[in-house]
Amino acid sequence: MNIEGRLQINLYPHAGSESRVEITSSRPLQVVKIFEGKRPKQVLATLPLLYSVCGIAQATAATRAFAQLLESKESRSVDVARDLLVTAETAREHLWRILLDWPQLLDETVDAQRIIPIQSLLQTLRTALFAESASFCLHSKLELDGELINELIDHLERVVGELVFNESLTQWLEIDDLTSLSRWVAQSSAISARALRRIIDDEWQTVGRCNIAPLPALSEANLHQQLGTADAEHFIAEPTWQQQCWETTSLARQAEHPLIASLQGEYGNGLLTRVTARLVELATLPEKMRTMTAHLTSPQTVAHSPSDKVGIGQVEAARGRLVHRIVMVGGLVSRYQVLAPTEWNFHPQGVVARGLAKLQTRDKAVLQRQAAMLIHAVDPCVGYNLKVH
């Protein structure tokens, strides 16, 4: 049984030129059709059960789309609170990937006891924002425990510093170019430093380097144009924009950061830049959350433009941009669409396919490891089979 679907990635090495790469997906993208014919309340009650991975980002995109569609006047502060939860969820996903996957890629043992408290932090934050009331319904109400929210953000900052960097985030974020990063990597024993050191020692900095641009902001009009057509299912399965593939990842979001810009200048979007971008993003999230808390008491309401029975909700989830589009007729959902980041990033000609095609080594075992590291660095939200032929 494989309800959640998988990616099948076939790599056919070709010495001296680009390798051939095939990526196919069995992800059940049409599962959202079960929402059709249902009322918004039913959808919002069912959605968290269906999408429990990145469930906060999914629920946020859905409530945004419904709020727009129904032109409900939702307070800005509720929207900020949900963004705060999405940001915490992003931190959790990054931590899980770093603490679970990286030791395996380094042939080290996972220390499970260090990972467990991260999940409960997210639950406590939800309670600190909404108490016992529903956080993802059409009229959610905040019941803020400001002191607890601040304590949780401080705690997250400490946990990330201790588990990932072996130092405070403020200190680590002083690293702003390749030279200072190299110095830190050589000195530190943190899991993040060990991962970067392995990449540098193996001279894999440019592994997977390819030309692909970060997905630009897509206006709602653009999205309606793409998703409103009869064959939108094809776009959802293999999305392109302006006849091109795009990347939507931590690297796409962190491209302007001085350290990432410095690494891009030297190694392009190769493995070192890509892995470091996840670290930079994780390190900046607690401060980002602190900035967001200032808007939790905003008296403003979110202005929704008239939507002609169609609503769109966009969220920057841990793995990239997530879009929900909902059409309603007579109070019922008549069309529900989800455009997920994995479909952009694992498009048959997308960033992973192009990066894998650039791998050049005759050693099949090395090729397998390079490919696995690149796939993990981009991070699908589903299991995959990789076959090097």
Added chain:
Amino acid sequence: MCLALPAKIISIDATTDRAIVAVGDVKKEISLALVEGAKVHDFVLIHVGYALNKISQQEAERTLEIFAEAGLSGEKPA
């Protein structure tokens, strides 16, 4: 589109923190590294080889009903 499956814990190997779980009639080995205090007969959501969190039997049954409605599975939890 990231789905997690409800599963019932059949057995636990405390030394490796791994468990055998049942999703309908299908058994899988998963890691319990991300959940605290999981016991045999508990229900958990599993994703890519890990239990993500504990859920109630009612939530497990409701989730499988939703999957069945979506044509993904008609099986009930063990």
